Amino acid sequence: MTHAPWPAPYSPQPLDATVTIPASKSLTNRYLVLAALADGECRLRAPLQSRDSELMVGALRALGAVIREVPGSGSAPDLVVTPVPAGTPVDAVVDCGLAGTVMRFVPPLAALLRGPVTFDGDTAARVRPMAPIVAALQGLGVRVAGAEDGFMPFTVHGTGSVEGGHVAIDAGASSQFVSAMLLVAARFGQGLHLEHTGESVPSVDHISMTVEVLRSLGVEVDDSTPRHWIVQPGPIAAFDVELEQDLSNAGPFLAAALATRGTVRIPNWPAETTQVGAKWREILPQFGATVTLADGVLTVTGGPDILGVDIADTSELAPSTAALCALASTPSRLRGIAHLRGHETDRLAALVAEINALGGNAVETEDGLIINPAPLHGGLFRSYEDHRMATAGAIIGLAVPGVEVDDIATTSKTMPAFPRMWASMVAQTAAAG
Ligand SMILES: O=C(O)C1=C[C@@H](OP(=O)(O)O)[C@@H](O)[C@H](O)C1
Numbered sequence: 001m002t003h004a005p006w007p008a009p010y011s012p013q014p015l016d017a018t019v020t021i022p023a024s025k026s027l028t029n030r031y032l033v034l035a036a037l038a039d040g041e042c043r044l045r046a047p048l049q050s051r052d053s054e055l056m057v058g059a060l061r062a063l064g065a066v067i068r069e070v071p072g073s074g075s076a077p078d079l080v081v082t083p084v085p086a087g088t089p090v091d092a093v094v095d096c097g098l099a100g101t102v103m104r105f106v107p108p109l110a111a112l113l114r115g116p117v118t119f120d121g122d123t124a125a126r127v128r129p130m131a132p133i134v135a136a137l138q139g140l141g142v143r144v145a146g147a148e149d150g151f152m153p154f155t156v157h158g159t160g161s162v163e164g165g166h167v168a169i170d171a172g173a174s175s176q177f178v179s180a181m182l183l184v185a186a187r188f189g190q191g192l193h194l195e196h197t198g199e200s201v202p203s204v205d206h207i208s209m210t211v212e213v214l215r216s217l218g219v220e221v222d223d224s225t226p227r228h229w230i231v232q233p234g235p236i237a238a239f240d241v242e243l244e245q246d247l248s249n250a251g252p253f254l255a256a257a258l259a260t261r262g263t264v265r266i267p268n269w270p271a272e273t274t275q276v277g278a279k280w281r282e283i284l285p286q287f288g289a290t291v292t293l294a295d296g297v298l299t300v301t302g303g304p305d306i307l308g309v310d311i312a313d314t315s316e317l318a319p320s321t322a323a324l325c326a327l328a329s330t331p332s333r334l335r336g337i338a339h340l341r342g343h344e345t346d347r348l349a350a351l352v353a354e355i356n357a358l359g360g361n362a363v364e365t366e367d368g369l370i371i372n373p374a375p376l377h378g379g380l381f382r383s384y385e386d387h388r389m390a391t392a393g394a395i396i397g398l399a400v401p402g403v404e405v406d407d408i409a410t411t412s413k414t415m416p417a418f419p420r421m422w423a424s425m426v427a428q429t430a431a432a433g
C-alpha cells in the first residue's frame with residue numbers, strides 16, 4: 001500500500017503540554033488471553049483499542065471465547081469476556097497481523113482445544129521467530145504441522161488437553177516465548193516447568209509482568225531459580241481490572257520534552273507498575289532531562305542539551321531512545337538489544353538506515369547501536385510497518401525541520417490516535433506560548 005508521507009510537526013519552541021496515553025498493549029493482550037482461560041466471566045476496563053488488541057480479540061473469538069464491548073469510563077469500550085473451556089471443538093484460522101503477542105500467546109491456548117487452528121499474519125510476520133513456541137508445544141506432545149521452517153503459517157492440532165510437565169527451549173530471540181507458555185501453563189494437567197537453555201533472555205521485564213499478573217489471579221509461579229519457571233496447575237481466577245496506560249507509548253511524548261527543551265506531563269502515571277516503560281524515569285535523566293513524579297503526574301523537562309547515553313536492555317523502548325541519541329550532542333551506545341532484529345522489522349538496521357538518511361551517524365554493533373553526533377537535515381523517514389519506527393521519526397521531526405514519515409498510519413498497531421495526539425501536543429504549546 002502507498003501512503004502520503006506525513007510531515008512531522010516541527011517545534012522550534014519548547015513544548016509545554018499535558019498528554020494522556022491509551023492503555024497498555026502488553027497488559028491488555030495478557031488479560032485477554034487470561035480471560036479466555038479464567039474460571040468465570042472477566043471484565044477489562046478502559047482497555048487498549050488498536051490493531052494488536054483487535055487482532056487478539058479476533059483470535060480469541062475464533063477460538064470460541066465470547067467477547068462483548070460494553071460502555072465504560074475510558075475512551076475505548078470495556079470488554080466482557082466469557083472464557084472458552086478446554087476441550088471445546090475448534091476449526092479456525094487466526095490472523096496474527098504483525099502482533100508478537102498474538103502469534104506467540106495464542107498457539108498454546110489453541111493446544112487446549114480440540115481441532116486444527118492455523119496461524120498466519122502479515123508478510124512481515126512470516127519472518128518473526130516462532131520456532132521456540134513450536135518446540136515447546138511439540139515437546140509437550142502437541143502436534144504442530146507446517147512449522148518445519150520455524151515460521152508462520154503453521155497449524156496447531158489440539159486434542160483437548162495438554163498434560164504439561166518439563167520442557168526446555170531457547171528463548172533468546174524473544175521473552176514472549178516464555179510469557180506465552182506461562183500464561184497458559186496453569187491449565188495444563190501437571191502445570192509446567194519451563195527451562196530456558198540459551199544465553200540470556202531479552203526483555204525480562206515483560207516476563208516479570210507475566211509472572212506478576214498470573215500471581216494476582218491466584219496462579220502459583222516459582223521463578224526463584226534463574227532460567228526456570230514452575231507453574232502449578234490450577235484455576236485462573238476471574239477478574240475485573242482497569243488497564244494502566246501504555247508507558248512504552250508514553251515514550252515518544254516524553255522524548256518530545258527533550259527534543260524541544262520543553263516540558264511534557266503525563267497524568268495517571270502508576271506509582272507501581274510491571275511495565276518496562278517505568279524505566280523512562282531512569283533513562284531520560286541520563287539524557288539530561290529533569291523527571292519528577294508528584295501526585296500521579298510524571299513531568300519531564302528537557303535540559304539545554306541532549307547528552308549521549310550508554311544504556312543496556314531498553315527492549316521496546318529502544319527506537320524512541322535511539323531517536324534521542326540521534327539528537328544528542330555526545331556519542332551514545334545502546335547495548336543488549338540484538339533481538340530487535342526480530343521485531344516488527346529489523347529495528348537495528350532500520351534505525352541505522354533512517355537516522356543516516358537524515359545525515360546522522362549510526363552504526364550497528366553485534367548487540368545494539370552506536371550513534372554519534374551529526375547535524376541532521378530533513379528528508380523521508382521510513383517506518384517499515386513498524387509503529388515504533390514511525391514515532392521515532394516523529395521525535396526527530398520535532399527538532400529537525402522537513403522530516404516526513406512515510407507511513408504514520410502504522411502507529412495504529414498500538415496507538416491509532418497517535419497523529420492526532422501528536423498534533424494536539426504541539427498545538428497545546430502554540431496556545432500556551
Ligand atoms: O510480552 C510482551 O508484551 C512484549 C514483550 C517484548 O518482546 P521481546 O521479548 O520480543 O522484545 C516487547 O518487545 C514487546 O513489545 C511486548
Ligand SMILES: C=C(OP(=O)(O)O)C(=O)O
Pocket residue numbers: 098099100101316343344388414
Ligand atoms: C516488539 C513489539 O511488538 P510485538 O508485541 O509485536 O512483539 C513492540 O511493540 O515494540
